[in-house]
Amino acid sequence: MQTGSCKFGLWKVIVSWNGNIVHQVQFVKTAPEGAVPVQFTKFLAGRSDSFAPLISSAVSGETVYARIYRAVAEIPYGETRTYREIALAADTHPRVVGNAMAKNPTALLVPCHRVLAADGTLGGFTPDLQIKKDLLKMEAAKRHTIGKS
Incomplete structure (x- = not known):
């Protein structure tokens, strides 16, 4: 390792x-x-x-968390999904998705920063919500640049 x-x-x-x-x-x-x-x-x-x-090692297996992490890993760069959308994709409840995001061992590879509440609020991010804001801002700027090419 x-x-x-x-x-x-x-x-x-x-x-x-x-x-x-x-x-x-x-x-x-x-x-x-x-x-x-x-x-x-x-x-x-x-x-x-x-x-x-x-x-990510977290996407292996058939546990509910592994299904959630796979669904989150499929969110395209510069896009977001709601906890509910991920829950539907992983056949679970939005609160379980929130718990899985809080325990995500491989942030970035499993881009939990791209998962938002249904009302568009950010939800949480460990250790600091500002990191989530900065990651989303960086992705939005790069995606905007890619769209102009």
């Missing part, structure tokens, strides 16, 4: 992976230096919209 960190604004993003399987992504204030897969540095700099060929 390899672990490293990269920057996103004032935050550090710790990534733990083995080959193409990512086991943990965590936003923290301080972290030891160390290389991460290039897909993370490109994505967080707004230079890429994909993590391929990396995949």
